[in-house]
Amino acid sequence: MPEEQIKKIGDLLAPSAFSVSPNYIQIGGKFARTVFLATYPRYLHTSWFSPIINLDQVFDISIFVLPKNTAAVLKQLRDQLARLQSQAMEESAQSKVRDPILETAMEDIELLRDRLQQGTDKFFELGVYITFYADSAKELDETENKLKGLLEYQLVFAKPATFRMGEGFNSTLPFNDDRLNVHTSLNTEPLSSLFPFVSFDLTSNSGILYGINTHNNSLVLFDRFSLENANAVVFGKSGGGKSYTVKLEILRSLIFGTQIIVIDPENEYKYLSDTVGGSSIKISINSDQHINPLDLPTPRPDENPADVFKSHILDLTGFLRLLFGDLTPEETAILDEALIQTYALKDISPDSDFANAEPPLLSDFQNILNGLAGAESLAIRLKKYTQGTFAGFLNRPTNVALDNQLVVFGIRDMEDELRPIAMYLILNHIWTRIRRELKKRILIVDEAWWLMKYPIGAEFLFGIAKRGRKYYLGLTTISQDIPDFLGASQGKAILSNSSVQILMRQSTSAIDILQETFKLTDAEKYYLLEARVGFGLFFLGQSHIGIRVLASYAEDQIITSDPRQLLEIEKAKDEWAKLAS
Numbered sequence: 001m002p003e004e005q006i007k008k009i010g011d012l013l014a015p016s017a018f019s020v021s022p023n024y025i026q027i028g029g030k031f032a033r034t035v036f037l038a039t040y041p042r043y044l045h046t047s048w049f050s051p052i053i054n055l056d057q058v059f060d061i062s063i064f065v066l067p068k069n070t071a072a073v074l075k076q077l078r079d080q081l082a083r084l085q086s087q088a089m090e091e092s093a094q095s096k097v098r099d100p101i102l103e104t105a106m107e108d109i110e111l112l113r114d115r116l117q118q119g120t121d122k123f124f125e126l127g128v129y130i131t132f133y134a135d136s137a138k139e140l141d142e143t144e145n146k147l148k149g150l151l152e153y154q155l156v157f158a159k160p161a162t163f164r165m166g167e168g169f170n171s172t173l174p175f176n177d178d179r180l181n182v183h184t185s186l187n188t189e190p191l192s193s194l195f196p197f198v199s200f201d202l203t204s205n206s207g208i209l210y211g212i213n214t215h216n217n218s219l220v221l222f223d224r225f226s227l228e229n230a231n232a233v234v235f236g237k238s239g240g241g242k243s244y245t246v247k248l249e250i251l252r253s254l255i256f257g258t259q260i261i262v263i264d265p266e267n268e269y270k271y272l273s274d275t276v277g278g279s280s281i282k283i284s285i286n287s288d289q290h291i292n293p294l295d296l297p298t299p300r301p302d303e304n305p306a307d308v309f310k311s312h313i314l315d316l317t318g319f320l321r322l323l324f325g326d327l328t329p330e331e332t333a334i335l336d337e338a339l340i341q342t343y344a345l346k347d348i349s350p351d352s353d354f355a356n357a358e359p360p361l362l363s364d365f366q367n368i369l370n371g372l373a374g375a376e377s378l379a380i381r382l383k384k385y386t387q388g389t390f391a392g393f394l395n396r397p398t399n400v401a402l403d404n405q406l407v408v409f410g411i412r413d414m415e416d417e418l419r420p421i422a423m424y425l426i427l428n429h430i431w432t433r434i435r436r437e438l439k440k441r442i443l444i445v446d447e448a449w450w451l452m453k454y455p456i457g458a459e460f461l462f463g464i465a466k467r468g469r470k471y472y473l474g475l476t477t478i479s480q481d482i483p484d485f486l487g488a489s490q491g492k493a494i495l496s497n498s499s500v501q502i503l504m505r506q507s508t509s510a511i512d513i514l515q516e517t518f519k520l521t522d523a524e525k526y527y528l529l530e531a532r533v534g535f536g537l538f539f540l541g542q543s544h545i546g547i548r549v550l551a552s553y554a555e556d557q558i559i560t561s562d563p564r565q566l567l568e569i570e571k572a573k574d575e576w577a578k579l580a581s
């Protein structure tokens with residue numbers, strides 16, 4: 001290639017054209033204007049600048065703070081005070097009424113002189129420049145008006161850098177080059193009111209620490225139970241740090257007495273549970289811990305037992321749908337009838353007091369089905385779970401307890417085809433139990449897509465998300481399969497019923513639907529595509545921020561799932577055991 005045809009990188013990056021007008025500059029198709037803050041009121045309250053920073057506009061702000069020599073300032077103040085005093089003397093000599101403006105100015109100066117002399121205050125030159133961007137000159141005017149309105153409301157007045165737009169633009173580039181040189185003298189206290197640059201403040205006074213706000217290094221700290229609902233969703237590609245984020249939340253929530261229940265398809269939470277003294281329950285074909293699907297919910301004092309019974313039968317039909325696959329309306333009716341008969345066998349009916357009744361087993365249900373006309377095919381299909389290989393899983397009385405503060409249900413060893421069934425079973429069990437006793441709880445469903453694949457599973461999960469608030473329950477749904485999750489209407493409903501939404505690193509196949517759902521800007525889209533482990537976007541109601549999930553060393557040792565780290569921990573434990581013995 002001939003040399004003149006090789007473009008320099010600067011040429012590639014540069015805009016196609018750049019023109020400077022008296023009150024704006026044009027960069028390619030974009031218009032930009034710079035304003036500077038010209039006057040400030042006598043009193044500035046804290047965070048007066050945050051409405052500007054949180055304005056939903058693209059702009060660059062430069063703040064130049066130049067310390068002034070205290071001796072020079074003192075001399076200036078002394079001169080100024082002398083002038084004011086002589087004016088005051090003159091006025092009183094002429095027997096004029098006292099002038100409060102003059103008196104306030106003199107008091108201010110005296111106070112300032114004291115503080116400067118004592119070294120408790122300092123003087124600065126402050127220059128604040130804001131360059132904002134728009135697609136047309138008209139839009140530029142609108143933005144300027146909006147900006148000025150917000151500032152004037154606080155008695156701060158901004159002026160455009162007319163005829164100096166080039167210098168203004170350059171001053172707001174990140175080069176620390178103040179070409180505008182429009183300064184105001186301020187002492188420490190009002191100057192400090194410019195900070196912190198809290199863009200979307202997610203710091204509250206109570207709650208737990210979720211991470212660091214990557215925009216301004218402030219803390220992302222809040223109590224999810226103080227929100228509209230306490231539900232959360234965590235979406236991200238495999239390995240992005242979803243489980244890690246949630247484990248950290250578990251560890252920190254335990255301190256506040258929240259009960260945590262986890263459904264763990266990867267055996268990732270067992271180590272955490274063992275470390276903090278939680279209980280891990282293993283649900284698999286060969287496990288000796290069981291949940292009876294026919295367990296009954298206990299009605300609360302304010303609930304009608306007949307209604308509770310009916311909705312229980314409905315939930316059970318959902319469960320059976322997972323076992324049997326699709327059902328015809330006739331089959332659904334038969335199942336309904338068979339369930340009612342099965343409970344009647346044990347003297348349980350909608351009108352009876354079934355709070356302490358012993359529930360039937362699936363084999364009782366099988367017996368009823370066997371004798372019911374038209375139920376032959378259903379009876380055969382159920383056999384697999386009452387007599388066949390899977391009988392150990394579903395046909396036993398419940399013997400798991402939920403009384404620990406952290407309960408982890410591990411279903412890793414469950415056959416793939418039974419996993420959604422196990423998830424549904426466990427969720428249903430938890431749901432029936434937690435209604436008995438009101439307590440602050442978080443229920444975590446990791447790898448929720450296992451359940452979301454089935455409309456009936458998705459419906460059930462949505463039901464929990466919707467009704468959880470009444471029972472002081474926050475549901476956390478974790479999923480890596482986002483298109484599927486958001487493709488289902490229940491998935492979208494779970495999302496819109498979750499006040500907290502966390503997006504970690506995303507795959508290219510998921511990003512488009514996410515961008516559409518979360519109204520991400522292109523910059524946010526690329527941020528998520530390239531996010532490092534533990535980084536992501538955090539949505540809380542209307543605001544969203546970048547977050548970095550950060551654990552202490554000790555926390556990291558408890559929640560990591562990095563195999564290399566786990567091996568090292570195991571090794572260290574062995575060595576410690578050897579030393580101890």
Ligand SMILES: Nc1ncnc2c1ncn2[C@@H]1O[C@H](COP(=O)(O)OP(=O)(O)OP(=O)(O)O)[C@@H](O)[C@H]1O
Pocket residue numbers: 236237238239240241242243244245480533534535548549550551559560561562563
């Ligand atoms: N904030 C973090 N700081 C340090 N290490 C992290 C952080 N987040 C995650 N990790 C590490 O990155 C790895 C993957 O994290 P994690 O298991 O949480 O991913 P995941 O999103 O749950 O993936 P999957 O969908 O496959 O379950 C783990 O080894 C974990 O220890």
Ligand SMILES: [Mg+2]
Pocket residue numbers: 242243244268446
């Ligand atoms: Mg995980």
